Amino acid sequence: MLNYFFSYLSVDYSFLNVFKYITFRTGVAIFTSLSVVLILGGPFINYLKSSKHFDQPIRNDGPISHIIKKAGTPTFGGVLIIFAAILSSVLWADIKNIYVLICLFSILSFSLIGFFDDYLKIKKKNSQGIKATYKFLLQIIFGLMIVYLINISTAEDIRDILHLPFYKNLVFDLGIFYIFFGVVVIVGSSNAVNLTDGLDGLATVPVILVSLTFILITYLVGNVIFSDYLKLTYIKNIAEVCVVLGSIVGASLGFLWFNAPPAKIFMGDTGSLALGAFLGTVSLVSKHEIALLIAGGLFVLEASSVIIQVISFKLFGKRVFRMAPLHHHFEKKGWEESTIVIRFWIISVILVLIALSSLKLR
Template identity: 55%
Template sequence: MLFNFLVPLSDDFFVFNLFRYLTFRSGGAVITALVISFILGPRIISWLKSKQGEGQPIREDGPEGHLLTKKGTPTMGGFLILIAITVSTLLWADLTNGYVWSVLLVTGGFGMIGFVDDYLKLTQRNTKGLPGRVKLIAQIIIGAAATFWVMQLSPDTMATHLAVPFFKSLLINLTWFFLPFAILVMVGSSNAVNLTDGLDGLAIVPVMIAAVCFALIAYLVGNSVFAEYLQLHFVPGSGELAVFCAALVGASLGFLWFNAPPAMVFMGDTGSLSMGGALGSIAVVTKHELVLAIIGGLFVLETVSVIVQVASFKLTGKRVFRMAPLHHHFEKKGWAEPTIVIRFWIIAMILAIVGLATLKLR
């Protein structure tokens, strides 16, 4: 909004030229989202406590300590994240950029699905919530709409193409298969973050790390000079998503203040589904879907652990892990929660460095 209103006035007021720069507006988006989180956080948490009573339902078959340490903690803290991201993005981004609106569509749409899921869990006092099939269908519909939109905005030479890391000029035209592939990226990323969100602070920091990485990726692939220098595929207009990613970083930092162990609030599916979907949609726009699997490798590991556990139990009647997702396995082994969380953060940082290395290794 500021970009659209103030840049036309830059001929008369030189200072408004600052708003032309993505770096300046991205910095503004981080600070704005952080300030919104700090101001609204205590109020939203108090309101959620007053409405939810016993807080988020805790799995009876989960780690025993959760019934004692996490009972009564309110959920739906993802509202705070969504408000901070949306307001900050609308304030600092170029609102004529279609990519920004497509990512906001996925973020808000998946957030609404998560809200319904959280609401049903709270009102029915169980951990089932929205039926999995209904949730998946809703995600696919939103993902399909966003993908069609992105395909219309993308250059014809890249609209249905997949870029392969480590190969500077390799683009694979997926033709009609790009639609289900892009949907898979968005839905898969959304549910992977959701599975990772099981301990205080565990999911929010890897999301923040991934957002920092994709802020850099969006900035580079949206800049013709840097894209040519690094031999990346240039996607005109995608640089504006650096502002959205910056807002996501600020919102994540602000939420971490309240979600750090012991958590005052859980993000719930409202937060995890929306942030995962956001990362997936940004990866689709910037043509770095495969790099997301590296940068978000922690989310992949958590998801794979669930798939392996279910497959093994159905085929052999035996469990590979003491409990899935993976972080619960280590809880069952006796690891302290802060130990698991911090070590998983370290893994996320290492994978992010590896993912960013693909930008140069070509």
């Protein structure tokens, strides 16, 4: 909303024209959401601790050291992230932009699922929230709604196409199957980030890195000159999503201040489900779904470890990993939490660089 106000004033005060630039508003959005989380974070955490009703239930089958360290730490940190990100987006993004509205809807809808899940966990005093079947069904319903909104907002000639990175002209027209594909991307991304969020700061930094990657991607895709030079599919008005991505980056940075080891607060499903769904949504609207698969490869590894573990145990009665998701496997092997987190961050940086290289190497 403030960008409209400053744009109106720029008629008389030319220096306010900077607010018309997406790059500037993205930077302001980062600073705004970061400031909101840093200001509200301390009082919010103190309130949760003083009430003594918001402690994160810890899995009983996890490493003993993990259970001891994490016990008594409040959850619902995702509320801070989502509130700051949405506030910053509304202040600085063009809220008439359909892609911005779709992204905000994806954040809100999946954060509601996560909030209800966190609430039930706290109420029941165990790590089981919404029944998996109901939770998955809700994710599919919201995923279908998001994909439908994307489809009706995207030009018909590029609506159902899938580009493969590192190739100029290798394009697949998925047709009606793109709807199914889109839901898989959103729901899969949502759950993958959720599974990664198991150690202090482990999911937060990769979310920041992938969001920064897509700030660049959406800006290039939304620019006629750059998209033509790099042989990317031009999507009109998509660059405005940069502001929402910037809001997520700032809010996540602020949250990391409190979530850094030893964490004072956990993100919870409220944050992780919403952030994952948002990244999936951005990859769909920007037509860079495979880039998300690469840049968010750490999330894919974590989710894959759970899938492999379940299939192996169901079919052969054996476990491939000592414990899934993957970060708990290394905990069971005796790795220090900080070692796991930093090494996983390094992997995330490498994957992001590979994804970015695909923009030029075609």
